[in-house]
Each structure stands twice: as structure tokens, then as C-alpha cells.
Amino acid sequence: MKVAIVHDELVRRGGAEQVVLDMHKAYPEADIFTLCYNKDKTYEEFKKARIFTSWFQYLGKSEKLIKILYFPFAILAMRMFNLKGYDVVLISTTHCGKFVRVDKNASVITYCHTPFRLAWRPFSYAIVNSSNMIIRNIFLFASRVLRVFDSMAAKASDFYLTNSKEVKARIEDSYHPEQPVSIINPAAKLDNFYISNEVKDYHLVVSRLEDYKMVDLVVKAFNQTPEKKLVIVGTGSMEAELKALAGDNITFLKAQSAAQLAKLYANCKALIFPQHEDYGITPLEAAASGRPVIAFGKGGVTETMVPYNGDSARCTSVFFEEQTVESLSAAIEKAEMLQFSPGFIRNHANLFSASNFIAKLKTFVSRIYNLKTDTDFYMSLTEKVVYARKEVA
Structure with missing residues (x-):
């Protein structure tokens, strides 16, 4: 053949x-x-x-x-x-x-x-x-x-x-x-990612910086909580605009090596995925690192993630229902109160x-x-x- x-x-x-x-x-x-x-x-x-x-x-x-x-x-x-x-x-x-x-x-x-x-x-x-x-x-x-x-x-x-x-x-x-x-x-390239015993004090966004990716929504949410840290990895046409909008608690990084990106995933509190995507690979990369995903609950994530429904040990994500600062901020607060199972999250990622x-x-x-x-x-x-x-x- x-x-x-x-x-x-x-x-x-x-x-x-x-x-x-x-x-x-x-x-x-x-x-x-x-x-x-x-x-x-x-x-x-x-x-x-x-x-x-x-x-x-x-x-x-x-x-x-x-x-x-x-x-x-x-x-x-x-x-x-x-x-x-x-x-x-x-x-x-x-x-x-x-x-x-x-x-x-x-x-x-x-x-x-x-x-x-x-x-x-x-x-x-x-x-x-x-x-x-x-x-x-x-x-x-x-x-x-x-x-x-x-x-x-x-x-x-x-x-x-x-x-x-x-x-x-x-x-x-x-x-x-x-x-x-x-x-x-x-x-997802699961072999590139690993579970770390050290979780640091930052949330993560990995995305092209384009309008439809809704990264500005995440920036606005973290501007309201300057005690919380956010790391954004990516470049795009909105880079300058987003940097001008962001507070001092938000760090921007350009393209990372595979090892650097894996470390950022492994050590983050959670990946934030604010956009509506047909599929979306980055939530699976976070899951391969044993880290939960805070995601807008539409599109591909509904097929690849297990949303929180009362049992934090058997879920991979917390969904928010509206693309608003209030809805996202509430989901971040909820996720910080839950005890996720990195092993369960990684095992779920292995399906992909x-x-x-x-x-x-x-x-x-x-x-x-x-x-x-x-x-x-x-x-x-x-x-x-x-x-x-x-x-x-």
C-alpha cells in the first residue's frame, strides 16, 4: 500500500x-x-x-x-x-x-x-x-x-x-x-511533559496572542487580583496591546524550548484556557503535566477534559460558563479551593x-x-x- x-x-x-x-x-x-x-x-x-x-x-x-x-x-x-x-x-x-x-x-x-x-x-x-x-x-x-x-x-x-x-x-x-x-x-506530545512535586505560585496561559484567543480576558481578571501571578507564553498581533494592558503581576514570555515549556506546565497552579476552540492541544499538555485546566466550557474541551462535578480527585478541569471577568475569576477561586489528583489527570491525558x-x-x-x-x-x-x-x- x-x-x-x-x-x-x-x-x-x-x-x-x-x-x-x-x-x-x-x-x-x-x-x-x-x-x-x-x-x-x-x-x-x-x-x-x-x-x-x-x-x-x-x-x-x-x-x-x-x-x-x-x-x-x-x-x-x-x-x-x-x-x-x-x-x-x-x-x-x-x-x-x-x-x-x-x-x-x-x-x-x-x-x-x-x-x-x-x-x-x-x-x-x-x-x-x-x-x-x-x-x-x-x-x-x-x-x-x-x-x-x-x-x-x-x-x-x-x-x-x-x-x-x-x-x-x-x-x-x-x-x-x-x-x-x-x-x-x-x-498531544505526552512524552514531553511530566508531573512535578513542586507547584509554584502562578497560573499559566500558552496561546497565540490573537483577538479570538481571549487572552485579554485573562489579563483583565488578573489585573483585579494583583496578588495572583500570571505567566503568558506566546506571541501574536495583540502582544503590544496586551502588555500595555497588563499589571506588574503578569509576565510575558516568547516561544520556549520544549524543556522550558514542560517546566512551566509542571510547576503552574493551573492552565487557563479562555477561548472557544474546535479542539485545543494545550489543555491536554497541561493534563499530561498533572495540572488542572480552568477552561471556557465550550468546544473541544468538553470532549477532552473531565469537568469538576463534586469530586476533585476525579476531574481534570473547572469550567466557566461565560467569557466574562466575573465568571473566569469565580472559576479561578473555585479551582484554588480544590485538591486535584495529578495522577488521575495524567492518566486521563494518556487516552490522547x-x-x-x-x-x-x-x-x-x-x-x-x-x-x-x-x-x-x-x-x-x-x-x-x-x-x-x-x-x-
């Missing part, structure tokens, strides 16, 4: 890139195809893989340039890939990965982290809600155009995988796949190990690939997809 792995772009360190690394661990001989690759901006482990980039590599290898040149250049660049000779094509995508061309007889399995946000959820962008009518209409017109192309490309997938129930519903609403969408939760993800992925892929021995059954599943590939070729 010859496997190809496709990912949108490898120019950052994020949860989607960790999924691709685990895909490659499952199939170490697989080739990786991507829009562009910046070895200094993404995970070092990719240096061991055989990576093929598109001609977009010569235009730019940064997130900013990808956004600026996405339409039409990123789409055209991915369409130039023609993955002949592969039995299985594993696509990891939020935007352009699905535009590659494949053999009509290949099994195409797409791990969709979320449908392309610009195409399907334009109002989730602050610029759409805050701009004047002219700018907003231009933005919405571009969104409609992208939705047409994205929807056509999505038809070429035989089966969809994703990370959470929330995204599963989103894929069904956007792409209407013929086959049921299956969930395989992404793994890389080995579990790899085993589930290989089982799914093998089941799909082995369907080919039952030609009639397999064709009944995929004949519409093959026809769709001809339409968009």
Missing part, C-alpha cells in the same frame, strides 16, 4: 502540523506534499521526512504571504500536484490541501481540521463585523467565490476524518459528505497519546483500503466521488 500525505502548508508550529507528524509516524515511508515548507518555522521532525513543495515555495514561505496570495495562486499551485501511483492519499487540511489531483482509483481520506473559515464562516472574522459596508461586501463576495471552489474540491474525498464533534457537524453542514464523518482525536491516534488511524485506513477486495461494495461507496473527481479535474 503506497501512501501519500498532503498538508496545506508547513510554515508554523500548530496542532494541525502535529497531526501530520503523527500521520507520518503511522506511515514513515509516505511522501509529504505541501504548498510550501519553512524548516525554521515548523517542527524540526519534518526534516526527517521526504517533502515535496509546490511552485508557491518560490513566492513565499510565511503565513502572511499565503493569506495574501491564496486566491488564486495557492489553489493553482496545489492543483499542479498530480499524485499518480498512490493507493491511499491522506489529506490534512483546512484550506488548500484538498485541491491536489489524485488517481481516480486512489482512496482519498481527508482529515479536515475545520472547513475553510474564510469561505464558510466569514462573520467569524473581526474585519467583516467592524468594517464599513463597502469593505464588508468585498470580503463577503470573495467568501462566496471561495466557497464555490472549496465545495467542488471537497467532493474529491472518499471519507472524512476530523478532531471533534463540533467540527464533524460543521463538515456535514458545509460539504454534505456521502459517508459518515469519523472522529479521531488528535494526540500519539500511539492511540496512530492505531486508530491505521485501523481506519486499512479498513478502507481492504474494501477494495470487495469491488462492488467499494464502488458503491466511491462511485460518486470518482465522478466528482472527473468534474473538477
Whole structure:
């Protein structure tokens, strides 16, 4: 079985890139195809893989340039890939990965982290809600155009995988796949983290400093309690604004080494996770360190965490129900009164190990690939997809 792995772009360190690394661990001989690759901006482990980039590599290898040149250049660049000779094509995508061309007889399995946000959820962008009518209409017109192309490309997938129930519903609403969408939760790098006997007097935030991450909410809460310490790890477009807002009890740190980050997790009172995420890896990293999570109780954390419900020895987190300073502060106060079990928290995190993800992925892929021995059954599943590939070729 010859496997190809496709990912949108490898120019950052994020949860989607960790999924691709685990895909490659499952199939170490697989080739990786991507829009562009910046070895200094993404995970070092990719240096061991055989990576093929598109001609977009010569235009730019940064997130900013990808956004600026996405339409039409990123789409055209991915369409130039023609993955002949592969039995299985594993696509990891939020935007352009699905535009590659494949053999009509290949099994195409797409791990969709979320449908392309610009195409399907334009109002989730602050610029759409805050701009004047002219700018907003231009933005919405571009969104409609992208939705047409994205929807056509999505038809070429035989089966969809994703990370959470929330995204599963989103894929069904956007792409209407013929086959049921299956969930395989992404793994955290559990081996990087450990339980410490020393818990220090600070709470922790590990996040990109962007508006939707809601780090300003945490800063405002800790500004009201100057006796409590907060450490924030991350960079982003709101860095200067957040630093100006923060009191003296709040420390900002830029990117940390794996060892430094593990130590920060292991010694913190708790990780604070104020945003609504489809999944969220950092709560699992905290859990792997035996530390509880104070989280906004929506989205992926409802699937990965065990919220406090009267027994602090058998929970991993305290949820707050509203993204307000009052609700967050109350959750922090509650967490400080509880006696958590680091061993229970770590054992729960082990459910989301890389080995579990790899085993589930290989089982799914093998089941799909082995369907080919039952030609009639397999064709009944995929004949519409093959026809769709001809339409968009």
C-alpha cells in the first residue's frame, strides 16, 4: 500500500502540523506534499521526512504571504500536484490541501481540521463585523467565490476524518459528505511533559496572542487580583496591546524550548484556557503535566477534559460558563479551593497519546483500503466521488 500525505502548508508550529507528524509516524515511508515548507518555522521532525513543495515555495514561505496570495495562486499551485501511483492519499487540511489531483482509483481520506473559515464562516472574522459596508461586501463576495471552489474540491474525498464533534457537524453542514464523518482525536506530545512535586505560585496561559484567543480576558481578571501571578507564553498581533494592558503581576514570555515549556506546565497552579476552540492541544499538555485546566466550557474541551462535578480527585478541569471577568475569576477561586489528583489527570491525558491516534488511524485506513477486495461494495461507496473527481479535474 503506497501512501501519500498532503498538508496545506508547513510554515508554523500548530496542532494541525502535529497531526501530520503523527500521520507520518503511522506511515514513515509516505511522501509529504505541501504548498510550501519553512524548516525554521515548523517542527524540526519534518526534516526527517521526504517533502515535496509546490511552485508557491518560490513566492513565499510565511503565513502572511499565503493569506495574501491564496486566491488564486495557492489553489493553482496545489492543483499542479498530480499524485499518480498512490493507493491511499491522506489529506490534512483546512484550506488548500484538498485541491491536489489524485488517481481516480486512489482512496482519498481527508482529515479536515475545520472547513475553510474564510469561505464558510466569514462573520467569524473581526474585519467583516467592524468594517464599513463597502469593505464588508468585498470580503463577503470573495467568501462566496471561495466557497464555490472549496465545495467542488471537497467532493474529491472518499471519507472524512476530523478532531471533534463540533467540527464533524460543521463538515456535514458545509460539504454534505456521502459517508459518515469519523472522529479521531488528535494526540498531544505526552512524552514531553511530566508531573512535578513542586507547584509554584502562578497560573499559566500558552496561546497565540490573537483577538479570538481571549487572552485579554485573562489579563483583565488578573489585573483585579494583583496578588495572583500570571505567566503568558506566546506571541501574536495583540502582544503590544496586551502588555500595555497588563499589571506588574503578569509576565510575558516568547516561544520556549520544549524543556522550558514542560517546566512551566509542571510547576503552574493551573492552565487557563479562555477561548472557544474546535479542539485545543494545550489543555491536554497541561493534563499530561498533572495540572488542572480552568477552561471556557465550550468546544473541544468538553470532549477532552473531565469537568469538576463534586469530586476533585476525579476531574481534570473547572469550567466557566461565560467569557466574562466575573465568571473566569469565580472559576479561578473555585479551582484554588480544590485538591486535584495529578495522577488521575495524567492518566486521563494518556487516552490522547500519539500511539492511540496512530492505531486508530491505521485501523481506519486499512479498513478502507481492504474494501477494495470487495469491488462492488467499494464502488458503491466511491462511485460518486470518482465522478466528482472527473468534474473538477
